[in-house]
Amino acid sequence: MPKVKDQNKVNAIYKATIELVTKTGFSGLKMAEVAKKSGVATGTLYVYYISKEQLINDVFVVTKKEVAGAIINSKYVKGSFNKTFKAMWYGYFKYCLLNPEKMLFVEQFIYSGYITEANIIKTNTYFEPLNQFLIEGQKNDYVKKMDVALIKAHLQGAIHEIVKMVVREGLKLKKKDMNTCFTMAWDSITE
Amino acid sequence: MPKVKDQNKVNAIYKATIELVTKTGFSGLKMAEVAKKSGVATGTLYVYYISKEQLINDVFVVTKKEVAGAIINSKYVKGSFNKTFKAMWYGYFKYCLLNPEKMLFVEQFIYSGYITEANIIKTNTYFEPLNQFLIEGQKNDYVKKMDVALIKAHLQGAIHEIVKMVVREGLKLKKKDMNTCFTMAWDSITE
Amino acid sequence: MPKVKDQNKVNAIYKATIELVTKTGFSGLKMAEVAKKSGVATGTLYVYYISKEQLINDVFVVTKKEVAGAIINSKYVKGSFNKTFKAMWYGYFKYCLLNPEKMLFVEQFIYSGYITEANIIKTNTYFEPLNQFLIEGQKNDYVKKMDVALIKAHLQGAIHEIVKMVVREGLKLKKKDMNTCFTMAWDSITE
Amino acid sequence: MPKVKDQNKVNAIYKATIELVTKTGFSGLKMAEVAKKSGVATGTLYVYYISKEQLINDVFVVTKKEVAGAIINSKYVKGSFNKTFKAMWYGYFKYCLLNPEKMLFVEQFIYSGYITEANIIKTNTYFEPLNQFLIEGQKNDYVKKMDVALIKAHLQGAIHEIVKMVVREGLKLKKKDMNTCFTMAWDSITE
DNA sequence: AATGAATGAGATTTCATTCAT
DNA sequence: CATGAATGAAATCTCATTCAT
Structure with a gap:
């Protein structure tokens, strides 16, 4: 559940998450990779989602x-x-x-x-x-x-x-x- | 005559792996837990399977x-x-x-x-x-x-x-x- | 502006590595000790060097x-x-x-x-x-x-x-x- | 310091130890490998030498x-x-x-x-x-x-x-x- | 808000040593 | 005495999360 608004970032994170899971299987889903693929810093991920669990649940x-x-x-x-x-x-x-x-x-x-x-x-x-x-x-x-x-x-x-x-x-x-x-x-x- | 490799252990490990995945979802599958549940030491797991990946593939x-x-x-x-x-x-x-x-x-x-x-x-x-x-x-x-x-x-x-x-x-x-x-x-x- | 990579840390790690090898012989060189002696977390060691081998080669x-x-x-x-x-x-x-x-x-x-x-x-x-x-x-x-x-x-x-x-x-x-x-x-x- | 006598084993262990150190460097010397290369079981190594340290010191x-x-x-x-x-x-x-x-x-x-x-x-x-x-x-x-x-x-x-x-x-x-x-x-x- | 370096708990794996056979 | 499966403490390394900038 995003705390703030940059919808571009939200979309990019969403897309990156889905793609990474499809590519590497979900046991290999790493926050660092989601960040990289979506073009934000890891810290930023936590501005939008308070945890990995939250991110996945949201997606x-x-x-x-x-x-x-x-x-x-x-x-x-x-x-x-x-x-x-x-x-x-x-x-x-x-x-x-x-x-x-x-x-x-x-x-x-x-x-x-x-x-x-x-x-x-x-x-x-x-x-x-x-x-x-x-x-x-x-x-x-x-x-x-x-x-x-x-x-x-x-x-x-x-x-x-x-x-x-x-x-x-x-x-x-x-x-x-x-x-x-x-x-x-x-x-x-x-x- | 040394101890001989033990099919019971293989079975116990197999059973423990399946049960743990079913119970905790497999993002939570930990070698330490597999060992505990199957009644062997962690090291023993690696006598039978060279890695976690191998264990899962075998199962x-x-x-x-x-x-x-x-x-x-x-x-x-x-x-x-x-x-x-x-x-x-x-x-x-x-x-x-x-x-x-x-x-x-x-x-x-x-x-x-x-x-x-x-x-x-x-x-x-x-x-x-x-x-x-x-x-x-x-x-x-x-x-x-x-x-x-x-x-x-x-x-x-x-x-x-x-x-x-x-x-x-x-x-x-x-x-x-x-x-x-x-x-x-x-x-x-x-x- | 994030934290910036710190040359002091690199130096501290270098120094700690040399000293530990000299003191304990290098069969006793442990990443945990290098971390402790250089005042960083073990994880930080791996920010700078991808493995123990890399660290030693670099030093x-x-x-x-x-x-x-x-x-x-x-x-x-x-x-x-x-x-x-x-x-x-x-x-x-x-x-x-x-x-x-x-x-x-x-x-x-x-x-x-x-x-x-x-x-x-x-x-x-x-x-x-x-x-x-x-x-x-x-x-x-x-x-x-x-x-x-x-x-x-x-x-x-x-x-x-x-x-x-x-x-x-x-x-x-x-x-x-x-x-x-x-x-x-x-x-x-x-x- | 051998406890017992089979001199062939002692020699084989000695030879294996030296060769392995030369080949893999001594940070990679493993008792299991010494055993294998010298054609004895790991347990047998400990009949002749009470520890790795003893073995190396003896050699x-x-x-x-x-x-x-x-x-x-x-x-x-x-x-x-x-x-x-x-x-x-x-x-x-x-x-x-x-x-x-x-x-x-x-x-x-x-x-x-x-x-x-x-x-x-x-x-x-x-x-x-x-x-x-x-x-x-x-x-x-x-x-x-x-x-x-x-x-x-x-x-x-x-x-x-x-x-x-x-x-x-x-x-x-x-x-x-x-x-x-x-x-x-x-x-x-x-x- | 955004960054990415830093963290450290915890995971996997190793390996000297023990022990049942 | 000989064996090698079994052990588990301890090592390396990972990665979700935090935090100084």
Whole structure:
């Protein structure tokens, strides 16, 4: 949580943190390197964040919010279930393909021991509209009857793993493959 | 006749490492704690593993092998596609539910910066039989036509995420839910 | 404006290193003790030198340069061969008597396994002018005809051994003895 | 000081110790390596020597005795001063050329902090006959009048330094050069 | 506020020595 | 006596954090 304002610095630190974690793995994330990469002094880092834990938590929350925004986009919520689901699924899938480092960041750190329980709970609320949307889908017999948390987990897990694989192997997904991926998702959740 | 190298110690170290990572997150994995928990002196750790990195890589490879063994089980390979797939899926799903710490361990460390590229490649080969099984399924028009790596990713990602959620929230999956989870998996990959 | 790197610290570290090696023998040189004696934190040592090896190499090179400076002193190079030689010999002899710890340091560490080959070569060049002076002396038939490296070795070895003995036994060299020592040196190299 | 008898082991340990110090410098001398190189277990080392310090001191004393033997050889003591001196000088010079690792060992360790004062004093007595010989030479006006310790230091220092140089540079001393070296030694000490 | 040198607690690793076999 | 696995005190080095400028 920044104490002061230079938004350029905040952005630079945020960017550097995400990039370093993606590059060196998060066990190698050093404050000195974050400082260097973001072009500020180590001391300055502590003007903006009181500790490494704070920095990581902050980056985590900000990123998680952005991730949620990629799925939950008000302009879609008025369409049919299928159309809306498709929009959400593609929204998230493409976001992950474009920002794998952010996707990885939140995935990695959630079990790292760095993120506070409070922040995990807090960021989960960002996905509440998605829950509502799926519950609505169940009421209308579109969606398999089961705890929506499990359904979300199924969808998210599948997307993440596919994207990680694509990124790791340096693949280029064709439109056809992406459509098949979507069909897998759709088939899995619908009755 | 000197003391002889002790497999019990290796096992104790392995167990301690997995448990500590699961408990404290692996940014908090300390050699001193591994030593303490496994009941050996710190120096002894270095009799068996030349460095922390080596220890983690070793635990990673051993665990990944065990994980692969949970899926690929020769007694199933003679059944129908559906039966075999079901056996594999349940085999893996239940393994993950019973050993979430091992599942987490391999998932976490793969992006930690600790695991060498060579070990990542090596452990991937353990899953080759699964690839073959899915390719066979595609030939017989059971399975959607797409790079099997993507299909595997979809299946694995979904399972992992569900299990992580179940563990995190302390849920107890009912038989019915587990069946629904399986149906999701089956529906997603079949044509 | 941040704190600025402090030459006083470098000097203090240098001094502490030499003194500790002289006092405890260098098998007992510990970074913690160097830090303590030079009045800095252990971490600070690593701000200035990336490792113990680096520290020792640095102290070695600096000292060797100073040692060379004790012999090769431009104000003498214009005199007769005898006068110049005498000036150099006394210059070095007295330097060693006054700074036996520095003489010992370079002598000890050269075979310690700590000094890199590059630094050994580098520091040898500091003595080039002495080579030239002796070669000149040979051309004018003052000096015995032989590889000047051997002549230098003879002179230096004799001085070092004498000084070591003097220091070890706590002797006080009388003027007469010093003159005899010089005569030994002079007689040994002249035709 | 061996507790027991297997002389082969004692010899192997002695040889390994000297060789390792010559190769890796003595700051890198490790008991485990001595054990390995001499073909015994680490535990066995401690059957023969109660500590590393003991081992090194023992090797030191044994070697120093051998070194003294190379100089002081009863068959020469009856000749003229010149002949005897020449025999001694060549005896020592050639010994050093043939066994530089032993010469280095004693030279290195004397200031390492490992050798006890008692052993330094003890080994000095081995050279007593040389002292007597030089004193006799002074009485007969062959040798410059000065503390014989200084004369010995001068001679020994010169020899050591020359040999070190020869070994370091991989030179091959010609007979003529060796004679010049002797002449330097002779000229330096005679009146 | 910004800097980066300085700090020192704490981590990893080493290695002389011990001890069970 | 011989072995080498086991030990743990102590060494080196790291790095999040502080602080003088």
